[in-house]
Amino acid sequence: MVEKNTLIGALVTGIADAALEGYYAYMDAQGKPLRGQFPYLLIPGAEFIPPLDDWIACAGVPALLYAMGKFMKKPALKSMAKGGAIYGISTLIGVTAMQASYQLQGRYTPPQARYTYIVR
Amino acid sequence: MAILKEIKSMISDNKQQLLGGIASSLIYYGNVIARDQPWYPPELKQQLDPHLPSNGDLVAAVAPPAVLYSIVKLGKKTKIRGLADGAVYFGVGNITSRIAVQTLYAEGKAIALPAARFIPSMASMSKYVPSNSAMRTVAPTSGISKYAITS
Numbered sequence: 001m002v003e004k005n006t007l008i009g010a011l012v013t014g015i016a017d018a019a020l021e022g023y024y025a026y027m028d029a030q031g032k033p034l035r036g037q038f039p040y041l042l043i044p045g046a047e048f049i050p051p052l053d054d055w056i057a058c059a060g061v062p063a064l065l066y067a068m069g070k071f072m073k074k075p076a077l078k079s080m081a082k083g084g085a086i087y088g089i090s091t092l093i094g095v096t097a098m099q100a101s102y103q104l105q106g107r108y109t110p111p112q113a114r115y116t117y118i119v120r
Numbered sequence: 121m122a123i124l125k126e127i128k129s130m131i132s133d134n135k136q137q138l139l140g141g142i143a144s145s146l147i148y149y150g151n152v153i154a155r156d157q158p159w160y161p162p163e164l165k166q167q168l169d170p171h172l173p174s175n176g177d178l179v180a181a182v183a184p185p186a187v188l189y190s191i192v193k194l195g196k197k198t199k200i201r202g203l204a205d206g207a208v209y210f211g212v213g214n215i216t217s218r219i220a221v222q223t224l225y226a227e228g229k230a231i232a233l234p235a236a237r238f239i240p241s242m243a244s245m246s247k248y249v250p251s252n253s254a255m256r257t258v259a260p261t262s263g264i265s266k267y268a269i270t271s
Contacts, residue, residue, distance in 0.1 A: 006209060007209060010210065010212055010213040011213055011216060013213055014212065015216060018217035022220050025228065026224040027228065028228070029224075029226075029227075029228030030232040082130065085138075086210060087141065087210050089141065090206075091213075093146070094146055097146060101153050102153070117218065118225050119167055
């Protein structure tokens with residue numbers, strides 16, 4: 001059975017991810033792309049690795065929830081961290097696979113491979 | 121070191137859930153890659169609403185947890201319950217994130233487009249024109265009446 005706190009943790013991480021990517025998408029739609037600006041940074045030479053905003057949302061949020069649960073001694077927060085980690089690790093692996101595929105096919109230059117799931 | 125040990129035990133305890141999430145993620149992003157291929161069905165590229173992701177993305181996000189849960193419920197396969205749970209955790213976060221991002225993109229685009237100041241409407245026949253006149257030709261004019269009946 002799905003645990004409530006774990007589900008909330010996955011949802012919170014998803015919302016943090018959406019906030020960062022949503023701001024990028026909003027500015028992109030207005031013709032002011034934030035490509036190359038903080039936190040939308042890629043590692044030069046290893047562009048298949050997800051950019052910094054994905055690491056902040058997908059690894060930072062679960063780590064923060066875990067640290068809060070550990071120091072405040074709240075098992076509910078640790079359970080939320082578990083949900084966030086399942087979402088975060090899965091997303092990071094998926095994005096890496098997607099960007100590596102684009103890079104191997106040479107269909108896009110890596111910065112343009114960002115957010116290809118947005119219907120433009 | 122204690123934290124690393126705890127994280128390691130957490131991963132081994134929830135290995136099945138993590139695998140379920142990763143499998144769902146690979147299906148979702150596999151669909152995103154496939155979208156640019158010529159054989160990809162055009163129906164899946166369409167959107168029900170500009171604020172929603174494409175139909176293919178919605179299917180790819182919802183299908184893995186739905187299929188896994190159906191197998192668990194109908195086939196009484198309790199061994200894959202962990203996989204189904206992991207797929208749900210990823211699916212809920214992913215679908216929330218994708219809808220939010222597409223909504224913000226659609227809103228940003230709507231603001232960026234210049235507002236239509238004047239939309240010409242279809243000209244309709246005046247109520248003063250006799251109803252038995254099936255065909256009339258009109259010519260544009262100036263002043264109060266927009267058109268003058270020429271025949």
